[in-house]
Amino acid sequence: MVRFENVGMRYGPGPEVLRDVTFQLEAGSFTFLTGPSGAGKTTLLKLMLLAEPPSRGLISLFGHDLAVTKRSEFPALRRRAGVVFQDFRLLDHLSAFDNVALPLRLSGKHEADYASDVEELLSWVGLGDRMRARPPTLSGGEQQRVAIARAVVAQPDLLLADEPTGNVDPDIGQRLLRLFAELNRVGTTVLIATHDRALIERTGAREMRLVDGRLVELRTQRT
Amino acid sequence: MSQTNRPSRGRILPREQGAAPLDVVIAVMAFLAALAIGASLVAHRAAQGWQEGLSGSLTVQILPPEKGPPQPALDNQTNLVVQILRNTQGIASATPVSKEDAMKLVKPWLGSDALVADLPLPRLVDAQIIPGARVDLPALTAQLKKAVPDSILDDHSHWLSRLKLLADTVMWASYIILALIAIATASIVAFATRAGLQAHHNIVALLHQMGAHSSFIARAFERHYFVSTLAASAIGAALAGMVFLLASWLEFAGIEPVPFLPPLALHLVELVWLVAVPLGAGLIAWATARLSVLAALRKIY
Numbered sequence: 179m180v181r182f183e184n185v186g187m188r189y190g191p192g193p194e195v196l197r198d199v200t201f202q203l204e205a206g207s208f209t210f211l212t213g214p215s216g217a218g219k220t221t222l223l224k225l226m227l228l229a230e231p232p233s234r235g236l237i238s239l240f241g242h243d244l245a246v247t248k249r250s251e252f253p254a255l256r257r258r259a260g261v262v263f264q265d266f267r268l269l270d271h272l273s274a275f276d277n278v279a280l281p282l283r284l285s286g287k288h289e290a291d292y293a294s295d296v297e298e299l300l301s302w303v304g305l306g307d308r309m310r311a312r313p314p315t316l317s318g319g320e321q322q323r324v325a326i327a328r329a330v331v332a333q334p335d336l337l338l339a340d341e342p343t344g345n346v347d348p349d350i351g352q353r354l355l356r357l358f359a360e361l362n363r364v365g366t367t368v369l370i371a372t373h374d375r376a377l378i379e380r381t382g383a384r385e386m387r388l389v390d391g392r393l394v395e396l397r398t399q400r401t
Numbered sequence: 402m403s404q405t406n407r408p409s410r411g412r413i414l415p416r417e418q419g420a421a422p423l424d425v426v427i428a429v430m431a432f433l434a435a436l437a438i439g440a441s442l443v444a445h446r447a448a449q450g451w452q453e454g455l456s457g458s459l460t461v462q463i464l465p466p467e468k469g470p471p472q473p474a475l476d477n478q479t480n481l482v483v484q485i486l487r488n489t490q491g492i493a494s495a496t497p498v499s500k501e502d503a504m505k506l507v508k509p510w511l512g513s514d515a516l517v518a519d520l521p522l523p524r525l526v527d528a529q530i531i532p533g534a535r536v537d538l539p540a541l542t543a544q545l546k547k548a549v550p551d552s553i554l555d556d557h558s559h560w561l562s563r564l565k566l567l568a569d570t571v572m573w574a575s576y577i578i579l580a581l582i583a584i585a586t587a588s589i590v591a592f593a594t595r596a597g598l599q600a601h602h603n604i605v606a607l608l609h610q611m612g613a614h615s616s617f618i619a620r621a622f623e624r625h626y627f628v629s630t631l632a633a634s635a636i637g638a639a640l641a642g643m644v645f646l647l648a649s650w651l652e653f654a655g656i657e658p659v660p661f662l663p664p665l666a667l668h669l670v671e672l673v674w675l676v677a678v679p680l681g682a683g684l685i686a687w688a689t690a691r692l693s694v695l696a697a698l699r700k701i702y
Binding site: 227228229230231252253254255256257258259261267269270271280281284285 | 414415607610612614615
């Protein structure tokens with residue numbers, strides 16, 4: 179599903195943020211990415227999102243070697259990944275419903291075909307009565323849930339989440355984790371960048387830790 | 402949730418915050434551009450009218466001798482000139498200008514009192530040339546001089562060349578003003594579109610990140626800026642159209658809005674040209690939005 183080989187990344191002439199990162203995410207796997215702030219977690223996610231090109235090394239996404247993949251094929255690859263950004267990146271002028279439905283609109287679906295799915299998902303994340311609300315009127319936790327619903331609504335092959343439970347209370351956090359687990363159960367590969375030790379311990383999933391731009395594998399997935 | 406309670410599908414781009422002043426500027430520029438188009442059409446029509454009015458005619462002056470000939474002699478000379486003109490190939494008609502009409506011609510400069518009536522005014526003969534026909538002017542001049550030595554043939558070429566120069570100057574001036582206004586309007590539309598894109602850069606980046614095709618993102622911006630520019634410039638062009646309609650109404654009512662200038666009213670067919678202003682402005686906004694979005698997306702990985 180995702181393969182990194184000796185990937186290095188630096189911004190401009192600065193020092194390398196990621197060094198010789200090598201790992202593989204198997205299809206259907208569930209992985210946590212941990213590490214102190216500034217270790218390079220967000221940069222690693224950006225590389226997986228095709229938001230930045232690596233400075234060196236090989237990245238393969240959904241079986242496509244990115245070094246030889248045409249740029250015109252990138253949008254289709256991006257649509258196969260759902261993303262929860264740390265800063266949510268919701269569109270303030272759209273309602274919660276429209277924000278969640280955005281990936282479906284981008285893939286050319288009609289509202290009549292997806293409206294009930296979007297409503298059901300928003301109800302599932304506890305925002306059934308806030309569908310018309312725009313992000314500026316939502317709390318931080320509510321915005322985060324909208325961002326998560328947007329990331330999962332198209333049932334992506336790969337789900338990347340940057341601190342997805344950072345702003346929600348434990349009950350909602352549990353509920354979101356169940357949502358990720360359910361998606362994973364039906365085949366979505368999940369990678370969650372987090373500091374939440376409790377979340378990691380509860381799932382017993384594989385953990386990769388970044389320290390000073392280098393990747394350390396701490397634990398493989400419990401069977 | 403029932404269908405009626407379902408949230409409506411939102412626009413990909415938000416309505417512009419604080420864009421009203423730019424819309425006003427675009428409307429004003431469109432108003433000026435439409436006025437310039439109208440003015441160039443009026444100038445073109447006036448220049449054509451002036452030329453058509455003077456070309457195709459000749460005037461012969463028969464000067465009274467200084468000592469003052471007897472009236473019958475001057476009448477005979479006038480009749481002779483008329484005869485020569487009527488027998489000349491290419492001339493359709495020749496008519497002597499009556500003394501009363503000659504007095505009317507000088508009235509604006511000299512007045513109409515008794516003294517003016519005693520002035521030795523030259524006799525005038527108007528001749529109309531058959532449209533498309535060529536008159537041998539040197540031969541006609543020689544024939545007239547031989548028959549009536551005090552006659553002067555005027556084919557208006559001096560006035561025509563000066564009038565043509567004036568008309569051409571007016572026309573080119575209006576074209577240059579139109580071009581300058583069009584450049585300014587295009588620049589403002591392009592600037593407004595780019596400024597809007599800058600403000601929405603986060604939306605472009607997010608849609609790109611979520612896998613939207615460049616054409617999808619470009620279409621959203623194209624439509625947005627085409628419609629808003631079209632609306633603003635349509636208001637400006639409509640106001641200019643109303644100015645020309647007002648001029649038309651004044652002309653119909655017999656009121657001359659600006660003395661000495663040709664009629665400012667536009668024909669109905671000419672008014673259609675004003676539609677080109679919002680369409681042109683809309684197309685500039687459309688093209689600028691498309692090119693700017695595609696250029697911005699090319700810079701993103």
